[in-house]
Every structure is written in structure tokens, then in C-alpha cells.
């Protein structure tokens with residue numbers, strides 16, 4: 001066996017929690033993949049054509065600043081191109097945001113349970129995680145923004161607000177976010193992670209761009225992975241004030257968004273009416289899933305995303321196995337709960353049959 005080098009790993013790296021990807025469907029197996037909050041629809045023909053076109057140029061490096069995509073996004077969002085930074089998925093953009101502002105030992109406050117990349121990204125940036133539990137009882141699965149504001153100290157550099165929260169599903173409300181932002185010092189960065197924005201229908205949800213316009217310390221994180229169905233190509237973006245955006249660009253991996261991904265994202269923006277029409281169908285399927293579960297007697301957190309969350313505690317892993325055996329691959333968080341993505345209508349039918357057996 002080859003010897004390992006005598007080079008120590010950074011303690012923060014040796015202690016990193018593993019990112020557990022959603023289970024995959026075995027080659028040739030007939031199962032629905034409801035484990036990664038992906039879009040079940042295949043790419044549109046116009047997007048596939050853009051991908052094929054871009055493939056002809058992969059001997060060249062991509063446009064490092066994804067100029068055309070950044071300009072198209074800025075145009076759509078009503079901000080300047082200087083305020084938009086793209087990256088290799090919003091998870092990479094988040095890592096770059098943290099690397100831009102976090103000094104060793106700085107605290108990063110975020111809700112927990114939330115997106116599992118957060119503790120990893122904070123530790124890699126050299127920061128210290130301060131995890132604030134979600135609400136329990138009435139409003140369970142929601143962010144406790146008051147407790148998050150109270151957790152901010154002189155060492156806090158960033159607060160992550162995941163809305164809708166992955167994996168539980170609720171959004172923060174406009175009034176509570178306003179109160180939170182009024183309480184947080186203006187030299188603390190507040191990242192609104194809006195990965196599931198397009199699925200939100202709650203009229204009390206904040207308008208991220210309006211919040212961003214009002215608060216210079218707010219950064220928006222968005223992605224093409226979910227509503228736009230490009231999870232496999234890895235394109236996300238941040239909206240941030242120009243000086244901060246320039247910092248994020250400076251720490252980003254050079255050429256991090258491939259030429260193919262840039263082309264697909266641009267084609268998706270052009271086809272956004274059709275893609276957002278599909279999102280409307282997914283929201284209808286979410287309603288059907290949530291109502292079916294309610295009829296079965298489940299009381300779940302109010303989801304505004306493309307997934308639902310079951311607090312199953314010790315039964316979680318067993319239930320995930322049962323779902324898999326029935327043909328639905330879901331995402332267990334051992335000892336805590338199950339997250340089930342909204343997939344094809346047939347997947348919803350199948351999952352409702354499985355969840356009925358759990359009552």
C-alpha cells in the first residue's frame with residue numbers, strides 16, 4: 001500500500017462533516033429519484049441545442065466572467081452587471097462569499113437543520129459555525145430569526161438565511177426578516193439563500209431584490225439547478241454590491257462555469273416562460289402531495305419548496321429503506337427525518353401509497 005505523506009491535514013478539514021448526496025437510482029433499476037430536490041423534467045430541446053452548440057468549442061477556455069450570462073441576469077434582475085457573480089453552482093458561490101469576508105475564527109450564524117453544505121463551507125473558510133435550532137411546536141421547521149439575531153456577537157461576520165429552508169421547507173416572512181435586518185449590525189453580511197425561490201407562493205414571503213435594494217449588507221444566492229433544471233451543469237449566482245461582488249469574483253475558481261453551462265443557462269433564461277410553466281405544474285403537484293399527506297393525517301412543516309419533510313426520528317432510516325423497496329429513493333437524515341422531493345406525478349402517486357402504510 002502506498003505511504004501517505006507526513007503532511008498533516010488542517011484540523012478543520014480532518015473534522016469536516018461529510019456532504020451526503022441524495023441516493024441515486026441504480027443503472028437499469030426502475031425507481032423515482034426523490035432524494036436531491038432536482039427538477040424531474042428533462043431539459044427543453046432549445047437548451048439541449050445550446051448545449052450541443054457549445055460542445056463544439058470546448059477546446060477553448062470559457063469566458064471567465066460569463067459576460068453574456070451575467071448581463072442577461074443583471075438585466076432580468078434590474079441590477080448592474082457589476083452586482084452579479086456566477087459560479088459553479090450556488091454552493092460554490094456561497095463558499096466564495098465566505099472566503100471573501102470570513103477571517104479565521106469569525107463566526108457564521110445559520111439555522112440548523114438546514115442545507116448540509118453550510119457547516120462544510122464555513123469550516124473550509126476558517127470560520128466557526130454557530131447553529132441556531134429551528135422552531136419546534138407551532139411553526140416547527142421554520143427559522144427562528146429572533147434567536148438568530150440574538151446569536152450575533154462581535155465575532156459574527158455572516159448570517160445565512162435559507163428561505164425556503166432545506167430540508168424542512170418553510171419560508172421566512174417579510175415582517176420577521178425586516179425585524180431581523182433591523183437588529184443585525186450593518187457590518188454583518190446577511191446571505192439570503194433563495195435556491196427554491198421560484199417554488200414560493202406564500203404572499204408573506206419577502207421580495208429578495210427589494211430587501212437587497214434596501215440593505216447593502218444583504219447578498220442573494222440563486223441557482224439554475226432547481227426551477228431551471230440544470231443541476232447537472234452547475235450554475236449559480238450571487239447578487240451583491242459591486243465592491244463585495246468584485247471580492248467574490250477575485251476568490252472564485254478561474255473559469256469555474258464551463259462554456260456549456262453558460263450556454264445552457266442563457267438558453268434557459270430565454271426559455272424562462274416555458275420553464276416557469278413547468279414550475280407551476282410542480283407547485284400543483286406539491287399541493288396534491290401535501291393535501292394527500294394531510295388527508296392521511298400527517299402534520300408537516302408548511303413547505304414552499306419542491307420537497308416535504310417528515311420528522312420521523314429513530315424510524316427515519318427504516319422508512320427510507322421501505323420507500324426504496326417500493327421504488328422511491330428519498331433522502332434520510334438519520335435520527336431526524338426524511339426529505340422527499342416533488343417528482344413526476346407518478347412518483348407522487350407512488351409515494352402517497354408508501355406514506356399511507358406508515359400511518
Ligand SMILES: Cc1ncc(COP(=O)(O)O)c(C=O)c1O
Nearest residue numbers: 089090091115166195223225236
Ligand atoms: C438551500 C440550498 N442552497 C444552495 C444549494 C446549491 O445548489 P447548486 O449548487 O446546485 O446551485 C442547494 C442545493 O441543494 C440548496 O438546497
